[in-house]
Amino acid sequence: MEENTKSPFQAAIQPGLTIGLISLVLTYIAYFIDSGLLASGWFGLVMIVLFFALIIFFGRQYRSELGGFMTFGTAFNFSFIAIIISGLVGLIGQIVLFQVIDPSLPEVLAEKTLQSTLEMMESFGASPDSLPAEQLDEIKESTLSNFTLAGQIKNFGFGLIAYAIVSLILGAILKKRDKSLDY
Template sequence: MEEQQSPFQAAIKPGLTIGLVSLALTFIAYFIDSSLLGSAWFGLVAIVVFIVLIMYFGKQYRSELGGFMTFGTAFNFSFIAIVISGLVGLIGQILLFHVIDPSLAGVLADQAFETSLGMMESFGQDPDALDPAVLEEMRASTAKSFTLTGQLMSFGFGLIVYAIIALILAAILKKRDTSLDY
């Protein structure tokens, strides 16, 4: 009889796969047009692909377990796979922003700043009415998020988001064996 893998062991390969797919999407977008990396639709597509792949691998793991999986097992599997995927993506982004194209961070920071100003205008706020010091602080904080420290901090805060996503996915992936009810 084959020994079942723990959620951690089972999540390593899917996490690496999802991370590499995410990295491939990032580099494809970069080579097509680097401004795509700052667009909202690219982020939405990446999240959808990410969630679909976690669901696919989660269902595969559930099948390996005999078709049933507890919420805790589903959460552990999802969270570990997401964290591994995030680490692969973080390494790729660090390479992209600091080795391959160091000027890209500035371009994306400017794009994010302009998007923020556009959102402010759509909500009725006139950016020209803001104090120039406030605008400069917004620009600096946006640029800071693309530094190595900013990327590491974003990953740290992202762990909270990863946990929330894993909770939602665990609720979807869990399946209780009703034949044990009596």
């Protein structure tokens, strides 16, 4: 019997590139509409929901190619590879955005993030005026460091841990056991 199915790695390349490019296009559209959108919580939430939906969609397609069944390990590998590829595409696009297209954007986003943090503190009843100026500067500098080239690469590295956790969840969602093989 001839096996024509792709390995999880081969099957994950195209979906990973597609998801990465969709994410990148949406990021650039948000940037061109209003760069402050990139720092908003709802934009991040929309991106996460879309990301999960696309991985599940492509995972189900791959499961269908496999005959309708997929082990947890195969589903995990597919998800993890697709997420890594998507993340690499996003990383390259964000490096271009933050380092080449608009090097002043990190400053804008750091300011918006600081402003959002202070507003959140107020909503919980804390007074942002009680924070020393040095602590506010430290928060802003910490946020800015995430947008440097080294910061973006470091965040991608730490993101691999999150990618693995998300892939475990997606693997559990996408797996489907062939019960006809039970004795």
